[in-house]
Amino acid sequence: xxxxxxxxxxxxxxxxxxxxxxxxxxxxxxxxxxxxxxxxxxxxxxxxxxxxxxxxxxxxxxxxxxxxxxxxxxxxxxxxxxxxxxxxxxxxxxxxxxxxxxxxxxxxxxxxxxxx
Numbered sequence: 001x002x003x004x005x006x007x008x009x010x011x012x013x014x015x016x017x018x019x020x021x022x023x024x025x026x027x028x029x030x031x032x033x034x035x036x037x038x039x040x041x042x043x044x045x046x047x048x049x050x051x052x053x054x055x056x057x058x059x060x061x062x063x064x065x066x067x068x069x070x071x072x073x074x075x076x077x078x079x080x081x082x083x084x085x086x087x088x089x090x091x092x093x094x095x096x097x098x099x100x101x102x103x104x105x106x107x108x109x110x111x112x113x114x115x116x
Contacts, residue, residue: 028105031058031080031096035110043084043109047096050074050104057097058082063090063111089113 031047050056054074061067072080084092089111096105 029078029096031094031105031107033084033094033107033109035108037086037109037111039086039089039111039114041086041111043086043092043111045080045082045084045094045107045109047080047105048078050078050080050096051098052076052078054078055099056080056104057099057101059095059097060084061093061095063088063092084109086111 027049029047029049031045033043033045037043045058047056052074053076056072056074058070058072059067060070070082070084072082074080080096084094086092086109092109092111094107094109095103097103
C-alpha cells in the first residue's frame with residue numbers, strides 16, 4: 001500500500017516537472033528613473049516586463065500630493081518609457097497601472113531644490 005502511494009506521488013511529480021509548470025514564473029514588471037534631479041529638470045522613466053502592446057497608466061503624484069496620469073503603450077517586448085517634468089522639490093511617486101487599475105510597478109524620483 002505504501003509502495004503504491006509512493007509510486008503515485010513520484011509519477012505525479014514527474015508529470016508536473018515534465019509539463020514545465022514548476023518554476024515558470026512571470027517576470028516582474030518594473031519602472032525606474034534616476035533620482036537626485038533638480039527642480040526644473042525632467043526625469044526619464046523606463047520600465048519593462050509589462051504585457052506586450054498593453055496600455056499602461058503612469059500615475060505620477062507630486063510632492064504636494066497632486067496626481068496626474070499619462071498613458072503609455074508598451075512595445076512588443078513589454079518596455080515603456082516616459083518623461084516627467086519636475087517642478088517641485090521632494091519625492092515624486094510613480095505607479096504603473098494596468099487597464100484595470102492594478103499597480104504593476106512603482107518607483108520614487110527624488111528632486112532637490114534649484115541651486116541659487
